Amino acid sequence: MAEGAETFSLREVLVAFTACVSEQREVRVDPYLAGWKGLVRFLNCLGTIFSFISKDAVTKIEIIENYRNSDQRDKYLTVQSMVEYELANGLVDLQKRSEHPNSGCRTFLRLHRALHWLQMFLEGLRTGEDNSKTSVICSETYDASLANYHPWIIRKAAGVAFCVLPTRNTFLETMNVGTAEEAVAMLGDALPYICEVYKITEELYAQHKLLDLP
Numbered sequence: 326m327a328e329g330a331e332t333f334s335l336r337e338v339l340v341a342f343t344a345c346v347s348e349q350r351e352v353r354v355d356p357y358l359a360g361w362k363g364l365v366r367f368l369n370c371l372g373t374i375f376s377f378i379s380k381d382a383v384t385k386i387e388i389i390e391n392y393r394n395s396d397q398r399d400k401y402l403t404v405q406s407m408v409e410y411e412l413a414n415g416l417v418d419l420q421k422r423s424e425h426p427n428s429g430c431r432t433f434l435r436l437h438r439a440l441h442w443l444q445m446f447l448e449g450l451r452t453g454e455d456n457s458k459t460s461v462i463c464s465e466t467y468d469a470s471l472a473n474y475h476p477w478i479i480r481k482a483a484g485v486a487f488c489v490l491p492t493r494n495t496f497l498e499t500m501n502v503g504t505a506e507e508a509v510a511m512l513g514d515a516l517p518y519i520c521e522v523y524k525i526t527e528e529l530y531a532q533h534k535l536l537d538l539p
């Protein structure tokens with residue numbers, strides 16, 4: 326594990342995702358981005374072989390953060406308000422990337438698809454055998470989700486990177502929440518919240534026919 330692993334805490338990431346859903350069942354953007362930032366910190370600790378992934382994630386986080394720091398920041402408070410605002414003002418490229426290549430909607434969709442992978446990956450870790458291979462859990466869940474949206478070259482690079490992942494128990498222990506068993510318990514508590522965030526966003530995007538944004 327590279328230097329800096331001690332700065333990652335699974336708890337912080339999971340708390341961020343548990344804070345995402347508002348009482349009106351809207352998905353708050355700030356804690357969503359905070360959750361991803363925590364995950365990127367963790368990814369950076371796993372070694373430079375993952376930097377092509379973390380760089381892309383950071384780029385996407387920053388695009389949405391810039392909207393949150395702009396004059397239109399209130400429109401980007403929740404995913405619901407973002408979708409409503411961008412669609413009503415023609416700010417989303419629906420057919421091909423042209424005038425609005427980095428809309429909030431298309432950028433968020435990329436993180437949303439990655440969240441589906443995360444949900445499956447964490448469930449795989451939680452229910453896996455003690456010394457099962459994280460690399461196998463990671464590649465199986467990636468192939469079943471995100472890989473469908475990635476070209477061959479990225480799938481290949483991701484597959485190579487997954488090979489360096491440590492065993493499940495070592496992986497769980499680096500999450501800084503105590504023993505592997507304690508990490509598993511925490512994953513069990515937090516996963517329903519992540520699933521809920523995913524489900525609400527998926528329904529919203531489906532309702533507005535935004536699931537295939539270029």
Ligand code: 1Q0
Pocket residue numbers: 335338364365367368377378379381382435436438439442463467471475479483490500539
């Ligand atoms: C633990 C191992 C981590 C493995 C991460 C799996 C995800 C692989 C993703 C490969 C992305 C490759 C880089 C570029 C992709 C883009 O082409 C693509 C599409 O964007 P665009 O603009 O070209 O249309 N981008 C994406 O699909 C976004 C991908 C974001 C991935 C963010 C992954 C962050 C991972 C964090 C580590 C999770 C560790 C979980 C355990 C911690 C427990 C809480």
